[in-house]
Amino acid sequence: VALDTLLKDIAAEIENRTGEGAEVGVGKKGVVSASDEKTVKLKQIIIDLHQGVPFEDVKKRFDELITDVEPTEIVAMEEQIIREGMPVEEVRKLSDLHVAVFKQALDAKDVPVTPEGHPVHTFMEENKIFTNTVGDMDLLFEQLQIDSTPAKLNELKQPLQEALDKLSRVEIHYQRKENQLFPFLEKHEITGPPQVMWSVHDDIRVKLKKTREAFESQDISAFLDNGQECTQAIVDMVFKENHILFPLSLDLLDQSEWVDIRNGESDIGYAFAAPAVDWLKATAVAEPAADADKAGKDAGRLSLDTGLITLNQVNLILKHLPVDLTFVDENDEARYFSAGKERIFPRSPGIIGRKVHQCHPAKSLDTVSRIVDDFKNGTKDKAEFWIQMSGRLIYIRYFAVRDDEDIYRGTLEVSQDITDIQSITGERRLLNWDD
Template identity: 40%
Template sequence: MSERNERETERLAELQRIIRRLHAGEPPQQVKEQLRALLGQVSTEEIAAMEQTLMREGMAVEEIMGMCDLHHQVMAEMIAAAPQEVPAGHPVDTLRRENAALAARASELRTLLEALAAPTTGAPAAEEQALAARAALNDLMDVEKHYRRKENLIFPFLERHGISGPSKVMWGKHDEARALLKALERAWPAAGAPAGAWRALAEGPAARALSALEEMIAKEEHILIPMTLERFAPEEWGDIYRQSPEIGWCLVDPRGGYEPPPPAGGVPAYARSGGAEGSAASAAPGAVSDGVVLPTGSLSLEQLRALFDTLPVDITFVDAEDRVRFYSEGKRVFVRAPAIIGRLVHHCHPPKSVHIVEKILDDFRSGRQSAAEFWIEMRGRFIHIRYFALRDAGGRYLGTLEVTQDATGIRALQGERRLLAYE
């Protein structure tokens, strides 16, 4: 091992020891001073390597999430402060502008709640401030699109560069922020509530939700964005840019001026790289000129695509190696983006549900089970989710099919309809 590599290895080991001490309860200020003396500056690469090493050594994602805020507090000041410039309209430019808009709305909401909590606020002013505060909260709920673009686009490309630890931790922190924002929404006082109710909201649910939101903004600016700019090729940013409209934007629209480079060789990055985390690329089958021939008939590719787009269910196929290989387009219940193709399905779910996914796949692969189903209430809709094991004629496991359907209308049906009637 070269002298430089030995120094880097020792620095990483020392960094892990300090983070473990921090997690054990050592005062952050004391750890911060020791980090300064040791490093002077911590790179995003070292942070990613540290988190992944801790996971490999058996530390749970949830445990790393628990100390994520502490070690970010220590490290944020030590990461290069000057942000790398990108063209207007670049995906990073949009992420930063969304963060600025979210931070502004969070600050506005905090100020309005403090005013509402003041006992001297008159009724007319309080009513106006309450409406403005609710509008600010509604805007903050739009962060869902921001988080989904990270989860469905940024994280898959990080995995292609061999980085999965930070994205797992960050997804878990997304879910914490989501839960806190929903709790704030549920705790919102009724019209005409007294100042004490607003004070309780400001010091409790609002303080927790806004803190989680602002801490995530800081993590993106200090860690995630520099990490992606160091690693992603222009063609990868082009793919992210082209896939982003499917999910949407948070509070702001992309600025003009960015011209995404075309995919190398006309093939998107997710198709070029195959599976995530550096696995070998899978060769895509060439199009058959006379269509797809099956035992029960044949379809042109155009017909086949239209068929999948029109089905009243969402379909996602995971192969025998647990990698996502296909999903149907059209109107979906759960968002999908082409970047997930080739991705390990375990990385397509939040940390709290990964164990369920693994259980289903293990049971299907072993032959113990061949189907599983769930149903949930989501935003006033009744969602039915089913999983089926795919096997060949000899019983060999080929993969898992996920079928999701918004069954709200079906569930409400009564009686019979035997005559033609259009809705």
């Protein structure tokens, strides 16, 4: 497609959707935009990358494109080209360009400063630990490259193990982004870049797993290769967060939204330690009226098909079920998840109201869409999966929820750890609390 044709088509589409051309830069709070001309050029860069144009050639053009562009504009351009139909995986190829081009210029700029206990402050404190740990790992890698013997690996085993354990905590860091921060960006119509970043998270997860496996099997060559790829990917992500994601988020989200994010953080947890300072108490924004909500739980009884119980009792029953539940309504929006003591898959209040397609990584979207579509058109009522996770067998089922008139009302996800159930044999008819 010719560049001028793309420019006309995108400009026409922007005018058709908004009634006006897109503006350059960040306008009023909560709005991110970029010029249509820059969007077309960025799209052409991605096409060239896909077609095999050398990285350095593309990097030069990208460098020229962003000389007068703020990081938030890059996000806006990514968002636009994804909406125009460019696959997320193709846009991901810009990740290396972001780091390579932005690094020198943005390293000279100050990173966001937020009060202790603020979600961004917590994210960035964790990033400091990850960065320092990567530095420790790099020094250990250097020693192992000089002496790549089993004896040397055994000598470095303890510090390597400690560093790997610290880096593995990045999983919780990413889960908090995916389940708490991303939903609020999506409410501001920033959906593409979070999908791209989530996809990179998944790559890092795979690299971490391969690094651990090589370390445990004492495959020194594979350990060095995978480990160095992994640490580089982690520090690249730290850079993108500190210099692009967090400045963008601070510009878009208001104080009440940050309060909501902070309120849900404990449902996911922290990579290292919970914030020492209770930032919520220092904010001028009041927390949700939890006391009033609590008082209303026992205000009356709910008349269900087979019983009469209070809302509080319903909540307690759902929390004590030996399965994890997540319910998505007929509009594909997450409406409920059970808050058991040990959830298999992390959930937080940030997913409530979130479109189901935004609650999953890009690689799972085709499967999610197929399940929901088949449930809606009535061709299927159930889908089942089972996976190995941390040595446990996880059974995942999806059920179409229909009313008395057989109208589709949503999808119920039920997840259960069935490892111990699988080992059951024979019978037990007597009470035995010893095991």
